Amino acid sequence: MSASPLLKDAMARIAADVASMFDALLPVPADPRARLVEAMRYAVLGGGKRLRPLLLTAVADMYRVDRAAALRAGIAIESIHVYSLVHDDLPCMDNDAMRHGKPTAHLAFDEATAVLAGDALHDFAFEVLADTATSSDPFTRAELILTLATASGSNGMAGGQMMDIVAETSQFDLPTITRLQQLKTGALLGASVEMGAILGKVPVEGRAHLRGYARDIGLAFQIADDLLDYEGDEAAAGKALRKDAAAGKQTFVSLLGPDRAREQARMLVEQAVAHLASHGQEADLLRDIARYIVERDH
Numbered sequence: 001m002s003a004s005p006l007l008k009d010a011m012a013r014i015a016a017d018v019a020s021m022f023d024a025l026l027p028v029p030a031d032p033r034a035r036l037v038e039a040m041r042y043a044v045l046g047g048g049k050r051l052r053p054l055l056l057t058a059v060a061d062m063y064r065v066d067r068a069a070a071l072r073a074g075i076a077i078e079s080i081h082v083y084s085l086v087h088d089d090l091p092c093m094d095n096d097a098m099r100h101g102k103p104t105a106h107l108a109f110d111e112a113t114a115v116l117a118g119d120a121l122h123d124f125a126f127e128v129l130a131d132t133a134t135s136s137d138p139f140t141r142a143e144l145i146l147t148l149a150t151a152s153g154s155n156g157m158a159g160g161q162m163m164d165i166v167a168e169t170s171q172f173d174l175p176t177i178t179r180l181q182q183l184k185t186g187a188l189l190g191a192s193v194e195m196g197a198i199l200g201k202v203p204v205e206g207r208a209h210l211r212g213y214a215r216d217i218g219l220a221f222q223i224a225d226d227l228l229d230y231e232g233d234e235a236a237a238g239k240a241l242r243k244d245a246a247a248g249k250q251t252f253v254s255l256l257g258p259d260r261a262r263e264q265a266r267m268l269v270e271q272a273v274a275h276l277a278s279h280g281q282e283a284d285l286l287r288d289i290a291r292y293i294v295e296r297d298h
Contacts (some may be wrong), residue, residue: 002295007288013133014054014074019045020163021075024129039109040124043082049253049296053223054191058285059210061141065201072134073144073195080152081188082159086114093165097099104182122152135199151191151199160184172250173292178187178219185225186218190229194237216272217290223265224294226251230258266293 003011022044026202049122053074059214060070089104090111100273106114128134129131131146150156160183163172167180193214197207251260276283 001180003292004288006285007269009291010058010285011050012053014050014057017071018050018053018075018078019256021071025075026124035109035113035201036116039105040121041112042108043086043105043117043121044079046102047076048082050074050078052081052124052188052192055189055214055286055289056196058289059193059196060199062279062282063197063202065199067198069134070196070199072128072131073199074192076128076134076144077126077192077195079121080148080157083118083125083167084157086118086121088161090114118149140201144195147191147194147198151187156183156187156191160187167249174252174255177250177252177255181219182215186215189221190214190216209278210223213275213286213290214273216268216275217293220265220268220272221293223234223252223261224296226253227258227261227265228296229253256266262294269294 002008004296026041026044027035028034028041053071056074057067057070060073061067069292079161085099086105089099090106091145097107098104102108104114105117109117125148126145129148134144136140144202152158154162163176163180167177172180190211193210194207197210202210213270229251239273252264256264269290273287275284279286
């Protein structure tokens with residue numbers, strides 16, 4: 001299954017918009033900091049699905065949020081995602097040589113520069129969210145910052161990454177693997193949806209269905225990733241595959257088997273779409289994103 005015309009158009013638009021905004025917000029200075037900013041630009045302008053800003057802007061569009069404001073929030077969450085990839089690829093973590101079909105940042109530059117580039121992208125995310133250009137409402141800015149910070153730290157992505165490291169020397173059962181992935185992958189996807197709703201002034205009690213959608217697509221996304229690592233094509237993925245099995249990590253595929261894992265992912269997508277039943281055509285892009293997640297090849 002290929003992406004729907006609606007999703008293809010949205011993916012092309014978000015890719016262009018994200019690249020344009022990163023280009024504008026990260027000018028290379030004419031001083032010794034240039035190498036740092038060049039490494040930041042190399043990482044953020046190096047491709048990727050842009051799924052997180054796509055989710056954020058898709059939700060924001062449902063509530064008629066200004067596109068420029070939604071893009072700024074999308075840039076922030078993409079910066080966190082990319083910083084995590086730069087650090088994940090380091091020799092002390094996953095020691096990867098390729099990302100999006102090109103050398104990883106620490107190989108294109110050096111390890112110290114890659115560490116600093118990741119650190120600077122982390123800080124850049126909150127600089128963007130705290131700026132009045134993202135929202136004139138200080139309460140909205142504060143909620144955006146709290147949401148992204150929580151999803152990034154020990155109760156979110158970083159906590160999941162620590163669990164993933166421990167998984168190399170431990171045997172995890174299915175509930176523990178599920179929790180790991182809810183933190184490592186699902187937290188930022190959930191924050192993307194939540195931040196779109198925050199910009200749309202949706203009250204906390206009105207976001208339950210969106211949280212359910214985000215939770216289900218987060219797990220479906222990770223199961224699809226595990227399937228890609230198990231049976232995907234490295235050229236299409238643009239990165240090394242079969243690493244989980246080599247490291248002895250338990251995954252959804254190793255615990256469930258590929259057929260059951262694939263069925264579980266499809267069930268989660270159906271649940272995610274069902275969460276959007278109260279919405280009409282304005283949620284079609286979110287529905288298409290959910291369906292595409294389990295059919296992608298990278």
